[in-house]
Structures are given as C-alpha cells and as structure tokens.
Amino acid sequence: ISYHWTFDSIRDPACERCNLGHLNGELRCLTGVGPQDAELMIIGEAPGAREVQPDVRRPFAGPIGQYLDRILENLDLPRESLFITNVICCHPPQDSDPTPDQISACRGFLEAQILAVKPKRIMALGGFALTALTGRKGITKYRGKPFILNLDGVPPIEVFASFHPSYIRRTPKDYPLLFTDLFRFKGSPSVKPPQEYIPITDMTYLRKMIRELLKSPEISYDYETESLNPYKGDRMVCIGLSPREGKAYCVPLET
Secondary structure: OOOOOEOOOOOOOOOOOOHHHHHHHHHOOOOOEOOOOOOEEEEEOOOOOOOOOOOOOOOOOOHHHHHHHHHHHHOOOOHHHEEEEEOOOOOOHHHOOOOHHHHHHOHHHHHHHHHHHOOOEEEEEOHHHHHHHHOOOOHHHHOOOOEEEOOOOOOOEEEEEEOOHHHHHHOHHHHHHHHHHHHHHHOOOOOOOOOEEEEOOOHHHHHHHHHHHHHOOOOEEEEEEOOOOOOOOOOEEEEEEEEEOOEEEEEEOOO
16 A cells, blocks of 8 residues: 555545635645554644645654654654644644644544554654643643553554654753653553663752762663765764663753
C-alpha cells in the first residue's frame, strides 16, 4: 500500500460542520496520510497553512513536521511506517488553538481514520490531542502515561501522550521528555522495556546521575542531534550517559 494512501472516501470536501470549512474553502478537510495497516499512529492538533496546500496535502509537512522527522530518524522510527493525522482537519486562522466546537465537529473524521487503520498504539502530541483521545487535561501531568482507547469494532488501543514538537522547538530543554515518550511509544505495549531511561529534568536528578557515574568503573555515551547527517550543521540537543547495561540518563544541552 502506498505511503501516501489517504482517506479520500472519508474526507468531506464540502464540510460545513464548523466555521473552519468556510474559512479554508477548497483546502478544507485534510485527513491523515500513511500505510492503511500501520501499527502506530501519531495524532497532532491541526494542520498548518502549508500542509493544506494542493501540492502538499499532508499533516506535519511544514517546519514542525520536518523537526519531528529528525526526531523520528534519531529513533530509527521511519515516518513511512506511521499513519499521521490531526485532531481537526482544517487550518485554523493565524495558527490559533483548536476550539472545543472544532474538535467536536471533526471527531467523526478522527474516529473513522482510527477505525480504518486499526493501530495498536497512538501517540497524542500536545494537550488538545490528549484531551480529544482520553478526556484528560494537562499534558505536563499526563505525558508518558499509557491510556486505553476503546472504540466499537477494533481491539483496545494503547494511547500515549507527549509534548507537541512545536513546544519542544520553543523549549529545547524538554527535548529528552519527548524523545523518551516516543521511545516508549515505539516499543512493545505488552512487554515493559528492560531499559531504565531517565530524562534529567532538574538538579536533583543531575546530582544523582553524577554520583552514580562517578561510582561506575566505565560509562558509555551517545549524542543526539537534529539530524543523522554530520555535514548539515544541525544542533546537538542532548547526550545520553550510561553507567551500566540497561540504564541511561538523557541530559539536555539547551535550557
């Protein structure tokens, strides 16, 4: 099945379920893109102005999508293996936040995509996606925690949540949190990863890490950059330090 398989049968090019249909005109109702049988699905908040254009028509295709692609590349998680969509299908003016009415209006489109793909796991990126899928509010409180989504006609789906990449671009010190959440999302839902992967979020964790590293006879390390290509000049965003097999700390290099 083509990577660019989309829901032409699900989208409504004349949708008037909320005010965004009229504002987007012929560019309204952008549904997801990816393999129809993808085991993993990523759900963002809303398409950007570039993503709805006729020559693109693909969620997460703008600068934030390219940033997400680099994170996925570092995780060895090919975008071509994922189905990616958004909570709402139209571009909000001035990139404003989705409203409850808009999310409710697009709920049918979102569920139709989930029911068609039948993913095993979903990653909700951002607070609006978290609320739409789980009913919870507070991405800082609930990020990294698994939930179960029950829809008629498909087996229970494990849902994870994390910060939206646009937030991470503004707050690079939290990059390790998104990286860790996507790492867990990539893994098996039925078996706990044997690794203990600890993001350094404050001085308490940093001092604990230093004490443990000083006691270890040897350590291993790994740098994470915005790209795997060393000639692009992309920033180094964090470093992983491990005192022993099965345990690693992730230290952000920007604050």
